[in-house]
Amino acid sequence: MGRRVAIVGTGQTYHKSHRPDVTSKEMIKEAVDAALLDAGITIREIDAIVIGNMDHFESINAVDTYSVEGSGAYMKPVMKVSTGGTTGATVAIAAYYHVASGLFDRVLAIGFEKNSESDTTGAIITCSDAIWDRFSYSGAIPSLATEATAYMEQYGARQEDAALIGERDRNHAMNNPYAHLRRPLTVSDIMASPMLAYPIKLGDICPRSDGACACVLAADGVAGKMTKTPAWFKAAAVRHTYTWFGDSTDYTKGLVSMQRAAQDAYSQAGITNPVEELDVAELYLPYTWAGLKWIEDIGFCGRGEAPKFVGEGNTHMGGKLPVNPSGGVISTNCIGATAMLRVAEAAIQVMGKGGQRQVPDVRNALATGFGGCFWSDVVILSSEKP
Amino acid sequence: MSTENKASEPLQVMFTHAMPYEWSIGLYGSVFFHEIRKNRRFTGIRCPGCGLVYVPPRRVCGPCFRELTELVPLSDTGVITAFSVVNYPFIDPNTGKQRPIPYTYGYIQLDGADNIFSHLINETDLEKIKVGMKVRAVFKDPAEMQGNTQDVKYFEIIR
Numbered sequence: 001m002g003r004r005v006a007i008v009g010t011g012q013t014y015h016k017s018h019r020p021d022v023t024s025k026e027m028i029k030e031a032v033d034a035a036l037l038d039a040g041i042t043i044r045e046i047d048a049i050v051i052g053n054m055d056h057f058e059s060i061n062a063v064d065t066y067s068v069e070g071s072g073a074y075m076k077p078v079m080k081v082s083t084g085g086t087t088g089a090t091v092a093i094a095a096y097y098h099v100a101s102g103l104f105d106r107v108l109a110i111g112f113e114k115n116s117e118s119d120t121t122g123a124i125i126t127c128s129d130a131i132w133d134r135f136s137y138s139g140a141i142p143s144l145a146t147e148a149t150a151y152m153e154q155y156g157a158r159q160e161d162a163a164l165i166g167e168r169d170r171n172h173a174m175n176n177p178y179a180h181l182r183r184p185l186t187v188s189d190i191m192a193s194p195m196l197a198y199p200i201k202l203g204d205i206c207p208r209s210d211g212a213c214a215c216v217l218a219a220d221g222v223a224g225k226m227t228k229t230p231a232w233f234k235a236a237a238v239r240h241t242y243t244w245f246g247d248s249t250d251y252t253k254g255l256v257s258m259q260r261a262a263q264d265a266y267s268q269a270g271i272t273n274p275v276e277e278l279d280v281a282e283l284y285l286p287y288t289w290a291g292l293k294w295i296e297d298i299g300f301c302g303r304g305e306a307p308k309f310v311g312e313g314n315t316h317m318g319g320k321l322p323v324n325p326s327g328g329v330i331s332t333n334c335i336g337a338t339a340m341l342r343v344a345e346a347a348i349q350v351m352g353k354g355g356q357r358q359v360p361d362v363r364n365a366l367a368t369g370f371g372g373c374f375w376s377d378v379v380i381l382s383s384e385k386p
Numbered sequence: 387m388s389t390e391n392k393a394s395e396p397l398q399v400m401f402t403h404a405m406p407y408e409w410s411i412g413l414y415g416s417v418f419f420h421e422i423r424k425n426r427r428f429t430g431i432r433c434p435g436c437g438l439v440y441v442p443p444r445r446v447c448g449p450c451f452r453e454l455t456e457l458v459p460l461s462d463t464g465v466i467t468a469f470s471v472v473n474y475p476f477i478d479p480n481t482g483k484q485r486p487i488p489y490t491y492g493y494i495q496l497d498g499a500d501n502i503f504s505h506l507i508n509e510t511d512l513e514k515i516k517v518g519m520k521v522r523a524v525f526k527d528p529a530e531m532q533g534n535t536q537d538v539k540y541f542e543i544i545r
Contacts, residue, residue, distance in 0.1 A: 020396040059401065121476040130409045132442055135480055135535050136506050138472050142491045145470030153517040196474040197491075198512055242448055246441075246502035249493050251468055 002100030004220035004385055006230030007092075007351075009039025010344040015180035015211040015332045018116040024058060024212075028070030028112050031212035031337075035108065038353075039216035039226055043072035046216070047104040051111075052081045052091040053336030056126065058117040071110055083240070084127060085140075085284070085371015087111060088213065088340030089379060093236045095217045100233075105219045111340035112212035115333075120208045127372070133245050140286060141205055142197040143245060148289040149199065150251035155304035157292060159199050161311065163190035165291030166203050166330055168316055173327025175317075175357035180209040180332040190288070204288040211334030213341045220385070231350035234364070235268035235380040237261040240372060248374040258297040258368070258376040265378040266299070269364070269386070274299050274321075275314075278380075279362040280349045281323045282342040284370040285330065291315075291323065298368070298378075317359070325349065325357040339369030339377065346381050404482065411533070414443035417457065419533040426525050428460040430499045438500040462523040463544070464496040464503065469517070471510050494521055494541055506540040520544040 011034025013019075013027055022030070028051075036042060049071050053063055060066050064073070064080035071078065083090040088111035095109035121139035128137045137143065151157055167187050173179035190203030216226075223230040239261040241248045248257070262274075271277045283298070285291045292306035300321060301309040309315070315323040324330075326345040329338055346365035348354050363384060369377035411419065414431060418441075421429045431443035435450035439458050447454055469492040478485040492507040508524070509515045521541040531537040 020398060119477055119479075122479040125479050130407070131411050131415060132535060133504055136491055136504055138476060138478075138485065138491060141474065142470040142472045146468035146491065146493050149470060150468040150517060194473075196472075198471040198473070200470070244442075245504045246493065247448070249468065249502055249504075 002097070003102050004232060005096050005099040005217055006223040006232045007215050007343070007347040007381065008218045008223050008226040008230050009035045009216035010214070010347050011035030011038055012178050012213040012341060012344060013211045014178055015209045015334060017180070017208060017210065019114065019210040024060065024112060024114050025067050025070035027114065027210065028067050028110060028212045031112070031214040032070060032072055032108065032110060035214035035216050041106065041216065041226065045106055046072065046076065046108045047106050048077040048098055049073045049108045049110065050079050050081055050091050050095045050098065052087040053111065053113050054084065054087060054123065055082045057123045057335070058114055072108070083372060084375060085286070085335060086238070086339050086369035086375050086377045087336045087371065088338055089284070089343055089367065089369025089377035090238060090339070092215055092340055092343040092379065093238060093377060095215070096233050096236050099217050099219050105222045107217045109215045109217060109340065110212065111337035113334040113336040114210045115208035115335065116210050129244055137245070141200055144287045144289065145197040145200045146249065147251060147293060151289060151293050152199065154251070157307050160187055160191060161307035162204060162288040162292060163187040164310055165285065165288040166190045168310070169285070169291070169324050169328040169330040172317060172325055172357065173331035176326045176331070178332070179327040180211070181207055182331070200287055206286045206329045206333035209332050209334040211332065211337050213337040213344050215340065215344050215347065227351070229351040229383065231347035231365070231381040231383070232385050233379065234382045234386045235265035235378065237264035237268070237378045239264070240375040243373050245373060254303070255294055255297040255374060255376065257374055258294055258370070261376040261378040262298045265366070265380050269380045269382070271364070271380070274366070278321055278364045278366050280325060280346070280359040281321060281366045282326060282345040283323055283328065284339050284342050284368045285324065285328055286333065286370065288330065290370070295323070322359050325354060325359055339371070342367040342369060343379050346379065350381050350383050412445070414445065414457065416533070418442050419537060422525060422537050423528050423531045423533070427462050428496055428523070430458040430460050430496070432456040432458050439498060440501050441496055441499040441503055458498065460496050460498045464494040464521055464541070466492055466507065466515070466517055466519045466521055467495050467502055468493040469507060469515060471512060490515065492541060505535070505538060508540040508542050515543065
């Protein structure tokens with residue numbers, strides 16, 4: 001068993017579709033400065049750094065060394081971790097492992113992306129297998145769309161059921177000053193938006209954002225001196241399946257990596273009834289259908305029950321288990337930072353620093369990462385030291 | 387005044403050159419394409435541990451982490467498990483040009499295989515395509531085959 005570890009500070013940039021005013025490393029520094037300020041420390045007190053973004057998105061491959069001026073990693077142990085869409089959560093989890101190991105007391109985790117500096121769809125296509133998948137694959141949207149067609153066929157869900165997820169998250173984003181898209185969308189707006197890849201319409205899918213996020217993690221014994229409200233890691237689970245799409249898309253089984261990661265996380269955290277025991281969830285939902293399908297895989301409701309569960313308002317602010325008070329990925333998507341934003345926003349909720357987006361009395365918060373070829377990460381943070 | 391504003395605009399540089407790569411298809415992957423050229427049918431491989439038949443054939447079963455050797459001849463038919471009709475324009479990194487749209491991206495369970503094969507389906511009319519429909523592979527003329535996934539032109543729905 002490792003040491004107990006908490007997030008003691010978070011920082012994020014404001015998000016935009018294009019930040020021509022800064023380089024990636026300058027943008028990273030904005031998030032790092034904010035996280036250090038939030039944790040009340042300077043870079044000198046950081047023992048090690050973990051950083052990641054999407055491999056080759058900006059055609060900057062040695063990101064650990066490239067980013068040194070922004071990350072503060074000069075002459076410090078620094079490692080790059082890159083696992084596709086899950087990167088941000090995996091970076092946070094790798095930083096957690098660093099501290100839990102007992103070798104480092106204070107570790108900085110950083111995720112970033114400047115989507116504006118490359119063609120996102122083209123870059124994502126090059127993440128797929130060059131021999132088998134790349135010629136037919138057209139980026140994230142159609143592969144997610146296949147999941148939606150299978151879900152509709154299996155459970156009779158309607159496009160309007162998915163659109164409600166978009167309406168919810170975009171409304172929630174109005175409470176988050178850092179969100180990229182802060183303009184509400186209704187179900188009918190989404191239904192009327194252009195069809196990109198059936199059944200995904202423009203209003204169903206996440207934007208491309210420029211942005212960075214950083215978290216300061218500290219060990220038991222150190223964390224309590226840095227903040228009165230540490231967000232303790234109760235669980236961290238990583239589940240990756242295959243690289244080839246055909247090996248990860250048996251939709252009769254559901255999103256297996258998410259199911260397994262959630263089961264592992266609940267078992268680590270001693271949670272048996274997630275809806276009752278969790279107070280808020282920040283889920284990596286890159287498209288609206290994920291807000292239905294994947295909450296079933298995470299165990300918030302049974303198979304095929306999500307349209308009803310969401311329709312009854314259970315996941316809206318004020319509901320039984322609010323999902324994405326930040327506005328989620330549908331509102332902000334700087335891909336290498338996106339999954340870390342989920343972890344950071346979960347920490348913000350536990351620390352009570354959410355301002356207008358704060359859910360009252362949060363004890364346990366769950367965050368997910370999603371990406372690669374249907375890969376999943378799950379983190380559970382808590383105000384209670386495990 | 388406008389000149390001064392222009393002088394303070396943030397600048398960007400661009401990179402637009404082609405960078406070629408070369409990838410090995412592997413032992414069984416090569417068999418797969420040779421078999422398509424010779425017999426116009428797919429090839430899978432069975433895991434001695436769990437018994438699952440994978441396509442395309444590969445050396446190792448991920449869950450069992452065992453070496454696979456038993457190649458299994460498959461037919462040229464399967465079932466649509468999921469699909470999407472792609473409508474949005476994008477640059478194809480394989481060609482550097484815009485990929486023709488609309489086209490249908492499909493997940494197909496080939497008859498006799500336990501996992502899924504991703505490819506194209508030549509039906510973009512949402513009224514005419516459904517999950518569960520049977521499909522058959524349409525191959526290129528063998529003289530035009532190049533030993534890649536495009537040796538299969540697309541799958542067509544068996545009506």
